[in-house]
Amino acid sequence: MVIIFMAAYNAENTIRRAIDSILMQTYDDYVFYMLDNASEDGTASILEEYAKQDNRLYVLTNIINRKGWNSISFVKFAKERYKNIDYYCTLDSDDEYEPDFIERMLDFMRKNSLDISACGSDFCNSHTKQSMGQRKVKQNLLLKGQGFSEYFTQYHQFMRTVWGKIYSFDVLWKCNFDKCFTVNYGADTLFAMEAFHNAERVGILAETLHKYYVSPNSGSYKFDNRRIVSDHILDDTARTFLIDKCGFISPKNEEFLLAIYFNSIKDTLNVLLNAQIDTTDKLIGLYDIFSCEHTQHLLRCGGYVGEIKQLIEIIVYWILKQNECRKLEGAQIATKIIFSINLELSQFIASESLECLLQKMPEAVIDLIKKDYNRVLEQLKNWFERHDADITVLSKLEIDLYHALNKTDDELFALLTEIRKRRPCSSTELNIDDLIHEIIARHPIIAYISADLAVALSQTILWVLKENFSRALNEFIEVSQELEVADNDAESYILLGQNLSAASDNAKAYIYFKKIWISYLLDCFRNEEALKEIAEFGQLLQNDEDFFELRKRLGKKCLEVEHE
Structure with a gap:
């Protein structure tokens, strides 16, 4: 029966x-x-x-x-x-x-x-x-x-x-x-x-x-809080079924299960986004879908790349249209969603930076997800120029994107210099001086100078980083006419002049800065160092009036020391 x-x-x-x-x-x-x-x-x-x-x-x-x-x-x-x-x-x-x-x-x-x-x-x-x-x-x-x-x-x-x-x-x-x-x-x-x-x-x-x-x-077209979990249970049960029944999941069946799960979350996303519930609840639902291990496994496997990319774009566009995401709480949830669907992004961009971007310039988020980082940098630059603002998390985003793009030292130095000059809060909170030191420390010709001097001589430093030492020397000489150098930077400043002259094979400039260096040593009562320098160059420039005067000064210094 x-x-x-x-x-x-x-x-x-x-x-x-x-x-x-x-x-x-x-x-x-x-x-x-x-x-x-x-x-x-x-x-x-x-x-x-x-x-x-x-x-x-x-x-x-x-x-x-x-x-x-x-x-x-x-x-x-x-x-x-x-x-x-x-x-x-x-x-x-x-x-x-x-x-x-x-x-x-x-x-x-x-x-x-x-x-x-x-x-x-x-x-x-x-x-x-x-x-x-x-x-x-x-x-x-x-x-x-x-x-x-x-x-x-x-x-x-x-x-x-x-x-x-x-x-x-x-x-x-x-x-x-x-x-x-x-x-x-x-x-x-x-x-x-x-x-x-x-x-x-x-x-x-x-x-x-x-x-x-x-x-x-049909209930299949309605949303409630258990729907997302139901997708997970169904996926787990299908996998358990194959393992218990057959002892394994073949590669073909694994690919098929991924397709089933992908289609199930597409349906659930459609139901969720059209449900008559608060935007915040929808955002939480989106995070639950994309952050769970089932969806993460799907994203890691790399199948259905085109379809997943299209689905992600739809979700991101929806997020950007929500006024709730212009507020801090909504932006925080949206950031978690975006990081869940783009693991690479979460590895080099701070969550606070993305939250701020969502609130202040959401149009840049799409380019960020598309990895058009140069476009995002352009948008950030324009935004800073229009608003004359000092927002640390956006400054950090600029720096992070420079690193992501493997920008050259001169490009990164130019950005750090801009931040230090125009955005004091960002400069302090992001330790811009330390970042500048990291760059100049990689280049022996300038490794010893301070961040203050590097910024004051920013154009010179840029040419050094580009290894155009002749242009760097010319820029250095031109700027030196009006530059006021702090006492604690004087030695570094003079040594830089010497090193640039030597690197660019400019003997005249090298001798000029060597004379200034000896004079500096004498002013600092570093007589033994001055004597060594004069002895080295005196033979080459026996008739040079400047060296004659330097010898006289050295003699007086030595007599003063003996008298004392």
């Missing part, structure tokens, strides 16, 4: 079609239980009307709507009531079976010693009744042993739904359906997957004996 179950809620417009499709079955050894799940329309009276006409029909009634009362609950109910049931099937209250559905399915089961048989479905528009497509296999498919792995990509679609199948009650007795109550949608999938898990032999009939009417009011 076959036991058939149908749950109905406010289905007065479709339920006659469903019941009639059962009554017209060519196989008549069945009982048909119809549940009125606390309907508020004429559903209950229609069920009673049919039950009076046929003693195989029974009406069950829920006083309150129990959305979770479905095949899982009914199977438990049937186990307690019946001892002689052979088979079970179910039907939605707005669908229908072909008249020979039960007969054909049972014949298929018996001929092939099946525990479960499934058939194809026609998907129809609930309003126009026109076909929207089919779910079917090209030829009959028999599953056993490793066939559950080999043909997984073909039969998985038939595990997504509980209807369109005949189940042996011997298999259902073995099933543990507790997990089905952990999801808010997809319980049918978990039911079918648990049944397939306990079946030794399953067959898919290459016929469409079922009509499914697609309705936008």
Whole structure:
């Protein structure tokens, strides 16, 4: 005997079609239980009307709507009531079976010693009744042993739904359906997957004996807090199914599972973004989707690159349109979302920088995600010029992007100099002097100078970093005419003049700065160093008046020391 179950809620417009499709079955050894799940329309009276006409029909009634009362609950109910049931099937209250559905399915089961048989479905528009497509296999498919792995990509679609199948009650007795109550949608999938898990032999009939009417009011198109978790549970269960059933997940099946999960989160994202809930709740939902290990695994695997990129762009554009993301709390959540979908970005950009960017110049975020960092830098530069602002986190973003682009030392030095001159808060908080030191320390010719002197001689330093020492010397000499050098930088300043002269092979300039250097040594009473320098150059420039005067000064210094 076959036991058939149908749950109905406010289905007065479709339920006659469903019941009639059962009554017209060519196989008549069945009982048909119809549940009125606390309907508020004429559903209950229609069920009673049919039950009076046929003693195989029974009406069950829920006083309150129990959305979770479905095949899982009914199977438990049937186990307690019946001892002689052979088979079970179910039907939605707005669908229908072909008249020979039960007969054909049972014949298929018996001929092939099946525990479960499934058939194809026609998907129809609930309003126009026109076909929207089919779910079917090209030829009959028999599953056993490793066939559950080999043909997984073909039969998985038939595990997504509980209807369109005949189940042996011997298999259902073995099933543990507790997990089905952990999801808010997809319980049918978990039911079918648990049944397939306990079946030794399953067959898919290459016929469409079922009509499914697609309705936008379906729970699959509604959002609640458990939907995201449901996607995770369904993915985990499918993976566990393959491992338990076959011992492994083949590369082909792994790729297929990723495709299934990708499509599931696309559907969930669509439902989430169109849900009538607060923007903040939508942002939290987006973060939950993209930050979970399931989605992270999908992103790491690199499959469906084009489709994922397109999906991410849609999400980011949506985020940028939300006024909530112009506020700190919204920007913080949005930043977590963006970092979740772009792990590389999170590795070199501070969260505070992205939060500020979202609030002040969201148009730059798209370019940031597209890795058009030069474009982002251009936008930052224009923004700073327009606002004459000093925002540390945006200054840090500029520096981080320079590093990401592997900008040269001269380019980075120019930026740091700009920040130090025009943005005092950023300069202090970001320790710009230390960053400048890191750059000049890599170049021996300027490694000893202070950040103050480097900034004061910024154009000279830029030419040094570009290794154009002649231009650097010319710039140095030109600037020196008006530059006031601090006492603690005087020595570095003079040595720089000497080193630039030597690097550019300018003997005249080198001698000029050497004379200044000796004079400086004398002023500082560093007589021994001055004597050494004069002795070295005196022989070369015996008739030079400046050196003659330097010798005289040195002599006086030495006498002063002796007198003391």
